[in-house]
Amino acid sequence: MSKAIVYSSDPITLLGGGQASAEDLAEALTLAPKLVAVDGGLVTAQLAGSLPDAVIGDMDSAPPEALALVPDARQHRISEQQSTDFDKALRHVDAPVVVGAGFCGGRMDHQLAAFHTLLVHADRPCVLLCGAEVILLAPPKLSLEMEIGETVSLFPLLRVTGQSSGLEWPIDDLVFDPARFIGTSNRSMGGIDLSFDAPGMLLIMPRRYLRPLVAHFVQGGVRWPAREGQ
Numbered sequence: 001m002s003k004a005i006v007y008s009s010d011p012i013t014l015l016g017g018g019q020a021s022a023e024d025l026a027e028a029l030t031l032a033p034k035l036v037a038v039d040g041g042l043v044t045a046q047l048a049g050s051l052p053d054a055v056i057g058d059m060d061s062a063p064p065e066a067l068a069l070v071p072d073a074r075q076h077r078i079s080e081q082q083s084t085d086f087d088k089a090l091r092h093v094d095a096p097v098v099v100g101a102g103f104c105g106g107r108m109d110h111q112l113a114a115f116h117t118l119l120v121h122a123d124r125p126c127v128l129l130c131g132a133e134v135i136l137l138a139p140p141k142l143s144l145e146m147e148i149g150e151t152v153s154l155f156p157l158l159r160v161t162g163q164s165s166g167l168e169w170p171i172d173d174l175v176f177d178p179a180r181f182i183g184t185s186n187r188s189m190g191g192i193d194l195s196f197d198a199p200g201m202l203l204i205m206p207r208r209y210l211r212p213l214v215a216h217f218v219q220g221g222v223r224w225p226a227r228e229g230q
Contacts, residue, residue: 001176004074004094006054006102012095013050014084015041015124016114017061019104019105022048023128031202031214032099044064044205047173056092057085084110087117090124097125097217099210104130115202125217127210134210138162138203141195141220144212151205154183158200166192176201181217199224212228 006012011032015025019038025048029035038043039057043066051069055062056076067075078088086103103114111130118126118137127136137153146152152167156176164171170189171194176183184204194203215222 003092005037005056005092006034007094010095010115011099011218014027014038014086014089014093014098014100014103015099016043017041017044018102018107018110019172020044020102020129024101025050027210028099028129030100031211032095032097033094036089036093037062038089038102041210042070044091044102048092056089061085072123077184084113084117086114086118088119089128090117096129097214099214100126100128103128115157118202119200120227125197125223127213129177129207129210132206132207133137133204134207134213135201135202136213137224138194138201139216140201140224141193141222142216143191144209144216145191146205146209148188148190150188152188152192153185153202154186154206155204156182156200156203159200159225160196160198160200162194162196162201164192164194166190167194174196195204 013028013032013035014036016038035052037052037055040061042055042062045052054074055070058079059077092184104111122137127134155176162171162174168189
C-alpha cells in the first residue's frame with residue numbers, strides 16, 4: 001500500500017485542474033476541510049483564496065508562480081508518468097472518505113481516467129462532484145434515505161452482481177457487465193439499500209446526496225479491501 005502523504009481522521013478534499021467553481025470548492029470544504037490540490041488544481045484553489053495543505057502531482061500543470069506561494073514542505077512531486085495526477089493523489093491520502101472536485105467536465109478522456117482511478121483504488125472511498133450529480137464507486141453495502149423518484153444510475157466498469165431494495169427496478173439476479181448490461185436511469189421508491197459482490201459499479205445520483213454519502217463513510221460504512229500489491 002502506498003505510504004500516505006496526507007492523513008486525516010476527517011474527510012479530505014481533492015481539487016483537480018478540471019472544471020470546478022469556487023462554489024464547488026466551498027461545498028466540498030464544508031464536508032472535507034483538509035484541502036489537497038492535485039497539480040493544476042492549485043490554481044483553482046488560489047483563485048478561490050484557499051491555501052492547500054498539500055500539492056500532489058507531477059507538477060506539469062501547476063505554474064511556477066503558483067508553486068512559489070506554497071511552502072516547499074507542502075509540495076509533493078511524483079514524477080512517474082504511468083498514472084494520472086488524480087491517481088497519484090488518491091493513493092497518497094488516508095481519510096475516511098475523499099470529496100473530489102475538478103475531475104469531471106472538460107476533456108472526456110480525463111473524466112474516464114478518473115473513473116478508472118475510482119476502480120483501481122476501490123479501498124479509498126471518493127465521491128466526485130460532477131455538475132448536478134455525484135459519482136462514486138459503490139461500496140459493498142449502502143443504505144440511503146432518498147426522495148421518491150430520484151435518479152439512481154448504476155454503470156458497471158466490470159462484471160458485477162448485486163441486490164437492492166427501494167429501487168423501482170430491482171437489481172437482484174441481474175449480471176451487470178459494461179459490454180452486456182447496464183443499469184442507468186433507475187429510480188428510488190424512497191429509502192434504498194444496495195449491496196454488491198465486488199468493486200466495479202459506478203453509482204450516479206443527484207448532487208444533493210453528497211452529504212449523506214460522505215456521512216456513510218465517516219460513520220464507518222463498510223468499504224472494499226485494498227487490492228493485493230497496493
